[in-house]
Amino acid sequence: MKFLLTSVASCSNRIGCIKDIERLPGLVLETPLLLLYTKGGSVPHLTYEVLQMVSKEQHLLHIPISTVAQCYEAVSAFKKGIADFIGLKEYLTFNSIHDPAVVTPHGFSEMDTISIWPRNGRKQLDADKYMDIIEAFQPDMYQVLCDGDTNTTSSKRRVQKSVDRSITFFERCIKRHEKSEVLKNSAVLGVVEGGYSVGGREMSAKYLANSSVFGYVIDGLHNNGPDVEHLTFGDVKPILKETLKHLPNEKFRLLHGCWNPEAVLNMVELGIDAFDSSYAYIVTERGGALIFQNAVTNLYAADFTPISRSCSCLTCQKHTRAYVHHLLNTRELLGPVLLTIHNLHHYMEFFKSIREALKSNTLDNLRKCARVYTLSCHETLASPNQITLSRDEFWIKH
């Protein structure tokens, strides 16, 4: 697998692609890239059949180990890896540790282990156990084990521990990786820790800069969960800049979490190559549709227009706000399905427009729109009557 930064004339922006994938030759994934967030091995609410209705393209699936740890024994016995096991072998797979849509409890990191919370309760993973799982899953790409239990409020001591332990985990995982036969075609991502400490980031990044990894995950900025949406770019900008300064420019960089669209745009500009789609998931779970928030208000009960007139997704083409509202209101299983179709489609389109804007140097326009969008979200929550469609329609225009 290769990551290449493509230089486009008259464009200084960071655009790239992942290609020469051993398992899926011919597949090219452009960056900035959206990883499809999965839970229990499926895109939430979508079967393969319905996923095909959202997008026929092949995507990179983001499979957090904490949501599929219960499959470990079965996948080991299956022998063909996680992609085949979950019935999505046409897709590229990436394994991370924690679920970005769920808050990771604080304070469970130990000297040699970190904790995950799969369905059957807390599970401690040391580097060896983690690599056992990875070897069984045979992902196309994965991150090494790390201690990312830091956020804006973490103490110096905690940050230092997270950096030190992550380095130890990295060494142990890489050792296993090099010896492993089944993982010889899998790309490894090193994990940069250091919380919000400049010194910690520098130490972690410098240590990893010389290693032979495929790319990096910038971790330790938050503890996951829906609240990440409220973090602003301003909160993380200095520390991200500091981190990226020490990392080689030509390698792939990934950031987890349900960041709001405006933060995503800014981070793209700073040089992050990939994000996961957990944002679309948390919006769906609270009954929101990207473009308009909180569909569960009476405002939409008698609105027979689509969620977005300009949207080409199946939900907007075939169903009305009133119907989606009714399904959510009566807790029909079809409600989250229709919302996921729209939100995921919308978010994929958002990434498409980011890539196009980067190529044509029009990111500023897109950012203006994203800012308006975020504003309208807040207005919506305060007073639903002020929503107008036109304000939110621009993502697709780009």
Next chain:
Amino acid sequence: MGRVFGDAGLICSRPKLNKEAPLLCKSKTYSPNRVTCSLGVHSLQRGLDEELLKWGWPEDVWFHVDKVSSAHVYLRLRPGQTIDDIPTAVLEDAAQLVKANSIQGSKMNDVDVVYTMWTNLKKTDGMEVGQVGIHKEKEASFSVRKIRVAKKSNEILNRLNKTKQVAHPDLRAEREKRDREEREDKKRLLREQRERDKEEERRKKEEAELSYSYIYAFLPSISPPTLPPPRSTCMRYSVVFAEYGITHQPTICGTLKGLLPDQLEALGCQIMLGNTYHLGTRPGPSLIMKAGGLHKFMNWNRALLTDSGGFQMVSLLKLAEITEEGVKFQSPYDGSEVMLTPERSIEIQNSIGADIIMQLDDVVKTTTVGPRVEEAMHRTTRWLDRCLKAHQNADTQNIFPIVQGGLNTALRTESAKQLIQREVSGFAIGGLSGGESKDDFWKMVHLTTDLLPEDKPRYLMGVGFATDLVVCCALGVDMFDCVFPTRTARFGCALVSGGQLNLKQKNYANDFEPIDKECECSTCKRYTRAYLHTVVTVETVACHLLTIHNIAYQLRLMQRIRDSIEQQCFPEFVSNFMRTTYPSKEYPQWIVDALAAVNILLDVAEVAAENSV
């Protein structure tokens, strides 16, 4: 500062036996039940009396010598015990103890000892230390008891003395611990009750949930069956043309539950059932009217059927009351009293705009007997006439009457005879599949289909197990509705020929086969049992995957039935089907009888022979 007697636990303290106090002693005779007696001494240990008084438990019984001063003895009952449950031997122990610990009482004969529950004691600010009052003395339930001690019994006192132990009980902490435990206990009970209620509600909801089922049925402008009934069985085959497409019969329905209209069309679903009760409350008929009818509201271009809404009311709402006017019930939303009349039911169904609509019928529990069944049957006919009169869209919507009459042959015959005199395009068979024996069930179906006109479709309500479908098709039923395939999917079960797989079971954890190798559905083409095992009942995706498979399974079954009828080999099909379902050929008797009634003879010879031997 105390001493305890023995291993059972009477708390006692007194200057005469011992200068220390309190003392806990255990009455041997009562030791299996662990009764605690406490004696607080009033002279030296007045403070202790006060303590015991203050931090006593509601389970404590207080003993004191009547009229003269004495120590206080406490006996702790076990939860659930009352003052009447104290064994005589223990009473004697306590009385002896209290007498021995009274300065005056110990010297007297024929002393009365009073005892009462601790909760009856009264201590007010004006009282002196050691003085105690009693509440509600006159109330029988709180009465103060008396026991007479004739004279000192050294035997008892020595025994108690032998078991004494020194104790320093922290009375306050013990009481607080007890109260805490009691509170937690109460909370736990409350929680359990709530969970039970929730479970009950969920179960009810599921039972009533048909909200978007779809039926494979046929529609109004009925064309006669394209093939004459082959041989002597009653099963039929016809193609019906409707405003919204063509449907074939015999047909079946399942529930939509989370599937897109596109997926249903791809599965070959032709008619869907909408639930009038649910649609009528949310989103409500006026909104559906505004949307241009249910077809447009949900973007479903094929046929639709709605029920009358009456069944859900009777089964969902305890308070439903049926009168000649209609079904009166309390709205679950605002508690107000609402009346569903035949006219209102049709009005709602008119605004929903389904192709087939149901009359409001008077539903009684299937197993009901007596005059109520007859009343319901006649009322159903009267309500049908009111429905037909109120109907606004006779050119686009078709009302089906519902044959009632419980399990009574005469009443069912009468019901069918009344209904066939009305001008309608099809009939429903109601009031079955509600807990009656299979033997009664098939006989009623057989009886009813014989009475209904050949050229009009018959819809059997609420039937959907695979064997029932096959048998009832043979008996001459054309359409069915059922939530079974989707409901069972929600519990993690997949339908396969011969039964169902519960994918939650551990033996599927390493089973890398599809649910059914023969099945062509999108689930079986891509997903393994092992993967489904890991997500079943957790992720909604698993429910969607199983729903698709189960509906595909039922549809395939109906397709096979139709094909075999078309090819004039239906009896062979039934025999084969039953052999697969019951490989040992031990067919349930009702199936054998029902099929024999329409001249399909199952190959039961050997089994029957064995049985007769």
